[in-house]
Amino acid sequence: MGESWTQAESEFQLWGWGLFILCALLYIVASIESGSITSLIGSLIFLVACFVFLIPLLRRK
Numbered sequence: 001m002g003e004s005w006t007q008a009e010s011e012f013q014l015w016g017w018g019l020f021i022l023c024a025l026l027y028i029v030a031s032i033e034s035g036s037i038t039s040l041i042g043s044l045i046f047l048v049a050c051f052v053f054l055i056p057l058l059r060r061k
Contacts, residue, residue: 013057020050 024047031039 010057010060014054017050017054017057021047024050 024043027043028040028047031037031043
């Protein structure tokens with residue numbers, strides 16, 4: 001799978017993960033505004049998971 005990746009596929013995946021990170025940040029803001037600690041914790045875990053999934057993608061470049 002490693003060498004069959006095209007540049008376009010990598011860029012689409014980076015854009016997708018960037019949008020997921022943006023969503024996680026917006027969820028964090030919304031949970032702070034609403035005062036929900038459960039939502040805040042879930043949003044932070046989601047944000048960390050997004051970065052973890054980005055690691056292999058960024059290492060290929």
